[in-house]
Amino acid sequence: MEETLKINGKAVQVFTGGAGAPLLYLHGAGVYWWMPVHDLLAGRHRVYLPVHPGYGASPGIEDIESMEDLVFHTIDVLDALRLERVDVVGLSLGGWLAAELALRHPARVGRLVLVDAAGTRVPGTPREDLFMAAPARARQLLFADPASALARQIVPDAPPPERLEAALRGREAAARLLWNPHVQYRKLTSRLGRIKAPTLVVWGAQDRLLPRALGEAYQRGIPGATLTTIDGCGHLPPVEQPERFARIVLDFLQP
Amino acid sequence: MQFVCFHLMPWPHLPADFEQRHESAWLDLPNSLYDPVRGHTLYNEYLDQLVAAERLGFDVIGVNEHHQNAYGLMPSPNIMAASLIQRTSRIKVLVLGNALPLYDHPQRVAEELAMLDVLSGGRLISGMVVGLGVEAYTYEINPTFIRERYREAHELIVRAWTEPGPFHFEGKHYDFRWVNVWPRPIQRPHPPIWIPGSGSMETIRFVAERRYPWIALPYSQFEVMKEHFDMLREYAATHCGYEVPPEQIGWPAMIYVGETDKQAREEFEPHFWYLAKKGLRLPREYMFPPGHTSVESQLRPSHLKRKFISLLSSWKEAEEGTYAIVGSAETVRQKLREGFKAAGCGILQGIFQVGSMPHDMTLRSMERFARDVMPALRAEFP
Numbered sequence: 001m002e003e004t005l006k007i008n009g010k011a012v013q014v015f016t017g018g019a020g021a022p023l024l025y026l027h028g029a030g031v032y033w034w035m036p037v038h039d040l041l042a043g044r045h046r047v048y049l050p051v052h053p054g055y056g057a058s059p060g061i062e063d064i065e066s067m068e069d070l071v072f073h074t075i076d077v078l079d080a081l082r083l084e085r086v087d088v089v090g091l092s093l094g095g096w097l098a099a100e101l102a103l104r105h106p107a108r109v110g111r112l113v114l115v116d117a118a119g120t121r122v123p124g125t126p127r128e129d130l131f132m133a134a135p136a137r138a139r140q141l142l143f144a145d146p147a148s149a150l151a152r153q154i155v156p157d158a159p160p161p162e163r164l165e166a167a168l169r170g171r172e173a174a175a176r177l178l179w180n181p182h183v184q185y186r187k188l189t190s191r192l193g194r195i196k197a198p199t200l201v202v203w204g205a206q207d208r209l210l211p212r213a214l215g216e217a218y219q220r221g222i223p224g225a226t227l228t229t230i231d232g233c234g235h236l237p238p239v240e241q242p243e244r245f246a247r248i249v250l251d252f253l254q255p
Numbered sequence: 256m257q258f259v260c261f262h263l264m265p266w267p268h269l270p271a272d273f274e275q276r277h278e279s280a281w282l283d284l285p286n287s288l289y290d291p292v293r294g295h296t297l298y299n300e301y302l303d304q305l306v307a308a309e310r311l312g313f314d315v316i317g318v319n320e321h322h323q324n325a326y327g328l329m330p331s332p333n334i335m336a337a338s339l340i341q342r343t344s345r346i347k348v349l350v351l352g353n354a355l356p357l358y359d360h361p362q363r364v365a366e367e368l369a370m371l372d373v374l375s376g377g378r379l380i381s382g383m384v385v386g387l388g389v390e391a392y393t394y395e396i397n398p399t400f401i402r403e404r405y406r407e408a409h410e411l412i413v414r415a416w417t418e419p420g421p422f423h424f425e426g427k428h429y430d431f432r433w434v435n436v437w438p439r440p441i442q443r444p445h446p447p448i449w450i451p452g453s454g455s456m457e458t459i460r461f462v463a464e465r466r467y468p469w470i471a472l473p474y475s476q477f478e479v480m481k482e483h484f485d486m487l488r489e490y491a492a493t494h495c496g497y498e499v500p501p502e503q504i505g506w507p508a509m510i511y512v513g514e515t516d517k518q519a520r521e522e523f524e525p526h527f528w529y530l531a532k533k534g535l536r537l538p539r540e541y542m543f544p545p546g547h548t549s550v551e552s553q554l555r556p557s558h559l560k561r562k563f564i565s566l567l568s569s570w571k572e573a574e575e576g577t578y579a580i581v582g583s584a585e586t587v588r589q590k591l592r593e594g595f596k597a598a599g600c601g602i603l604q605g606i607f608q609v610g611s612m613p614h615d616m617t618l619r620s621m622e623r624f625a626r627d628v629m630p631a632l633r634a635e636f637p
């Protein structure tokens with residue numbers, strides 16, 4: 001189901017589905033719609049997928065200048081959804097957002113799942129640049145199997161005309177927070193010890209965009225966190241390995 | 256008509272197999288391909304060409320700004336302008352930098368340009384440019400803020416030149432409590448400002464509202480450029496209440512004048528392809544980082560129909576699209592005459608040295624132009 005919230009006078013597109021304990025899914029910079037993986041998660045949870053400002057049918061990029069703004073916005077979304085405390089899954093950009101949310105607003109986050117999350121900085125670890133990548137290169141960076149139909153569907157050589165405008169706007173929204181500093185924030189790594197939420201870090205074994213070392217930094221920095229790697233999987237486990245990913249997440253979130 | 260002799264100062268020594276080995280002549284092209292000793296000779300030849308333009312009767316000489324590339328070797332155009340000012344006495348000097356959004360300290364730009372204006376006795380024409388998309392990578396400037404930074408920096412600089420200092424400039428991207436430029440520029444109210452642009456609606460609105468001369472970018476079909484001139488005229492007429500005069504329209508053209516049409520093409524063509532296939536080898540993703548060009552502009556039909564010079568495959572195509580003006584003096588005169596009328600321009604920004612063109616060949620073409628083309632066109636388009 002799709003609904004539109006009004007927050008501070010601005011529309012926020014939210015996908016919801018399923019029944020059970022609430023689960024907030026924070027999307028990444030490229031895939032911001034309901035997918036098969038959400039149906040799997042919705043088998044046991046009430047899943048909320050709010051679309052960040054600048055993506056899809058959520059306007060308002062002009063108010064987002066930094067991650068801090070997106071954190072404030074997401075708190076407003078939780079308030080509007082009347083979610084006092086919620087388990088959070090965040091992918092890539094959404095993973096960074098989830099980590100910031102957990103360390104700045106510990107009372108609002110139950111358990112935390114960080115998936116190929118941006119944000120950490122490990123000196124000497126390369127961070128590839130998706131903005132510079134032509135579609136073929138982008139598929140290599142994002143997918144374990146760049147030649148798959150799925151990879152071509154998510155990253156086509158040219159977006160179909162009806163998706164062109166949304167794709168261009170989504171790229172702008174992504175660059176707003178990921179350009180400089182590029183996909184990471186120096187201070188985040190040293191603040192991870194403040195996260196109180198039980199945390200699972202999930203990483204695609206073939207993530208060529210954000211190497212596993214960045215996930216290990218999350219695991220080392222967050223007290224008690226564990227790291228699970230998914231084989232045959234690139235930067236987007238919920239997209240490329242939805243069944244295995246959903247099982248890992250649902251097991252972790254068992255009451 | 257104002258005749259500009261404009262220079263890009265390219266690196267002409269890229270290896271023959273460059274295209275096979277490198278995806279781009281920008282940003283990540285290894286700088287081991289640059290040879291500073293050859294570069295020394297080259298800078299001096301290029302400066303000599305611009306100095307010669309004064310003797311040959313041009314009105315303006317111009318330099319530009321680009322970073323981390325083999326296409327143009329002037330990351331700091333102000334340094335080149337300072338050198339040219341010392342070696343000329345009459346001609347105006349156009350600095351078609353500075354790429355304002357790239358700098359965190361626009362006061363420094365205001366200071367340097369004021370220095371050039373004072374040093375030259377008021378011969379400076381200042382460009383103010385957004386910078387190419389790829390240059391957002393150069394200094395890690397978030398491209399989604401580039402337009403805002405450009406407008407703010409422009410406002411800060413013009414105010415620094417015209418308002419008594421010190422004053423406090425309070426912006427979103429720039430907040431300077433002590434704006435107080437020493438020296439002030441000599442030209443009143445300030446040096447002329449010319450704006451180059453690729454035809455984005457953002458830039459067209461910006462120049463129309465301020466009545467700045469607008470110089471198109473030279474690397475697409477003449478027809479696309481002309482559409483942009485028409486858009487500027489239309490926007491000024493409908494939104495700003497004035498008719499754009501020719502002095503406000505600048506046509507950038509690569510020009511080569513040979514003895515005959517056949518000889519001119521034979522001499523010119525290899526250097527044209529060097530520029531198109533080597534110097535401007537630039538992946539789309541480098542050229543259009545998100546936000547640099549608005550979504551609105553990217554979706555416009557003229558943006559989609561533009562064929563960038565690097566995509567050309569034959570000289571016939573280049574000729575049909577009027578990507579360069581090449582031929583005998585008579586042919587060049589005729590083509591420019593037609594172009595002036597179609598574009599309705601009052602500024603011709605001539606680019607004579609193209610790609611790998613050697614020094615002597617460039618000078619001979621400039622001399623033929625000055626002797627056999629420019630005087631007749633001046634008489635016709637005063």
